[in-house]
Amino acid sequence: MENSKQMRVWLDKMELSHPLVIAGPCSAETEEQVMEIARELKKTDATVFRAGVWKPRTRPGNFEGVGALALPWLKRVKEETGLLIAVEIANVSHAKLALEFDVDILWIGARTSVNPFAVQEIAEAIRDTDKIVLVKNPINPDLDLWLGAVERFYACGVKNLGVIHRGFSTYTKTKYRNKPKWQLPIELKKRFPDLPIINDPSHICGEREGILNVSQTALDLQFDGLMIETHTNPDKAWSDAKQQITPARLSEIIEELKVRVPKLTKDSSKEKLEGLRSEINILDNSLIELLADRMKISSEIGQIKKNNNVAILQQGRWAEILDKMLKEGAEYGLSDNFIETIFKAIHQESINTQEEVVNG
Ligand code: PEP
Ligand code: MN
Numbered sequence: 001m002e003n004s005k006q007m008r009v010w011l012d013k014m015e016l017s018h019p020l021v022i023a024g025p026c027s028a029e030t031e032e033q034v035m036e037i038a039r040e041l042k043k044t045d046a047t048v049f050r051a052g053v054w055k056p057r058t059r060p061g062n063f064e065g066v067g068a069l070a071l072p073w074l075k076r077v078k079e080e081t082g083l084l085i086a087v088e089i090a091n092v093s094h095a096k097l098a099l100e101f102d103v104d105i106l107w108i109g110a111r112t113s114v115n116p117f118a119v120q121e122i123a124e125a126i127r128d129t130d131k132i133v134l135v136k137n138p139i140n141p142d143l144d145l146w147l148g149a150v151e152r153f154y155a156c157g158v159k160n161l162g163v164i165h166r167g168f169s170t171y172t173k174t175k176y177r178n179k180p181k182w183q184l185p186i187e188l189k190k191r192f193p194d195l196p197i198i199n200d201p202s203h204i205c206g207e208r209e210g211i212l213n214v215s216q217t218a219l220d221l222q223f224d225g226l227m228i229e230t231h232t233n234p235d236k237a238w239s240d241a242k243q244q245i246t247p248a249r250l251s252e253i254i255e256e257l258k259v260r261v262p263k264l265t266k267d268s269s270k271e272k273l274e275g276l277r278s279e280i281n282i283l284d285n286s287l288i289e290l291l292a293d294r295m296k297i298s299s300e301i302g303q304i305k306k307n308n309n310v311a312i313l314q315q316g317r318w319a320e321i322l323d324k325m326l327k328e329g330a331e332y333g334l335s336d337n338f339i340e341t342i343f344k345a346i347h348q349e350s351i352n353t354q355e356e357v358v359n360g
Contacts, residue, residue: 001151004194010132010160011196011224014047019259020198020225022086022105023250024050026240027063028070036232038077040247045254048105049074049083050227054094055239056111063238071101078104086134091118095125107134110166110178110203113149114138120152128157134164134198141168141181143188150195162196163188164227165218167204177206177243180214182282186221202229202243211245212253219259220278222271228253291346298350302357312354318347 014020023046028034038049051074055065074085086105089095090112098106106126112118113135126133135149150161165185167178185197199218201211215226231237234244245253305312322343329339 001147001154001192004192006159007154007161007192008194008196011162016047016225018045018254019219019223019257020048020196021046021250021254022048022050022198022225022227023230023247024048024086025052025231025237026202026229026244027052027055027065027238028073029066029238031073031076033232034070034073034077035080037230037247038081038083040232041230041250042081042083044247044251046230046250047084048086049077049081050086050105050107050229052239053087054090056088056090056109057239058111068097071097071103074103075101078102089122092121092125095122099126099129099131103131105132105134107164108136108149110136110139114140114145116145116148116152119149123152123156123158126153126156126158130160131158132160132162133158134162136164136166136200137168137184139169139178141184143184146184147188147191162198162224164198164200165204165223166200176204176210178204180204180217182217182221182279183286185223186279186282189222196224198225198227199223200227202227202240205243207242208234208245208249211243212256215253216257217278217282219257220274221282222275291349294346295349295353298353299357302354305354306358312351312358321347 011020021044023041023044025033025037028051034051041049051070053065053070053074054067055063057064071087074087077083078085084104086107087094087098087103088109089098089106090109095106108119108122112122133153135146135153138145138149146163150163153161165180167176167180168184170179185199188195189197199215201214201218204214205211211228215228218226228250229240229244230247230250231244232246234246235241237244302312304310322340325343326336326339330336
């Protein structure tokens with residue numbers, strides 16, 4: 001995988017003035033639904049029509065897709081609208097059927113890219129294809145596992161490759177359905193600057209509200225495109241109803257997005273600066289989230305102290321924390337003064353939080 005430039009060719013050939021926009025329903029439901037959405041999307045900047053045919057569901061009993069029945073509908077989309085078509089493939093039989101129906105873009109879902117056996121089998125089944133293969137990040141935040149899946153396709157002669165960042169599962173509830181953890185795609189971009197990277201704000205947000213913001217962050221970080229779930233009647237969608245938007249809303253979002261860097265040009269320092277600033281913004285957001293998590297735990301501790309009538313300030317514990325952090329900070333080249341200032345402020349806020357719990 002040393003030559004990520006080779007994987008960019010398919011995207012550069014598309015000569016898009018906008019980022020690549022892949023849109024369409026979470027699931028193909030009926031031929032009428034598919035055709036209606038595709039006709040509406042044709043009026044937008046979307047150039048690729050997505051639809052799940054085989055749906056990987058976390059729990060049994062949910063709608064699992066109409067299956068191969070939908071493949072002729074997608075073919076019709078391509079013939080009648082000229083949009084390229086994209087489906088998720090999760091096993092060898094899906095892979096073979098997708099090739100048979102001339103599907104242009106095959107994507108590997110988050111529940112498949114975690115499994116090297118499954119990825120290997122699929123890669124062998126589509127060996128040397130010139131179709132585009134997009135690998136979604138695995139559900140767990142493991143960059144090597146993600147890249148490992150890409151490497152398996154590359155090693156099987158699949159060169160038109162790309163990745164899709166769709167966020168990561170977390171045990172604790174967050175405002176996202178799948179937390180974006182932007183550090184991972186940033187690191188991936190550093191390692192393989194030419195590997196096309198698409199953002200899927202729909203599966204990150206899990207609801208309509210945040211789609212514009214997440215898409216904007218992705219563009220600020222020089223993502224190459226967006227995959228957005230779109231349905232003409234989102235509330236009635238058979239899967240992922242809460243996160244789908246109408247084609248009209250998609251147009252509005254695309255209109256509103258600021259494309260700061262239309263093409264990746266590695267040597268322009270202005271663009272580099274903007275990219276680095278976006279990275280800082282992401283890290284600052286993570287700092288706030290971490291601090292909020294820390295204060296939540298502080299307040300739980302406050303509750304325990306209250307129930308047991310224990311003093312809020314435990315000098316020994318505080319000295320221990322500061323000492324540990326000074327050592328840790330020094331290892332990363334952070335000055336004692338800096339660490340002390342930050343941790344004093346954090347400690348003070350912790351005490352304030354606990355005092356509020358204890359004294360009301
Ligand atoms: C999808 O794209 O509809 C899908 C199931 O996505 P993911 O694999 O990211 O959950
Ligand atoms: Mn979906």
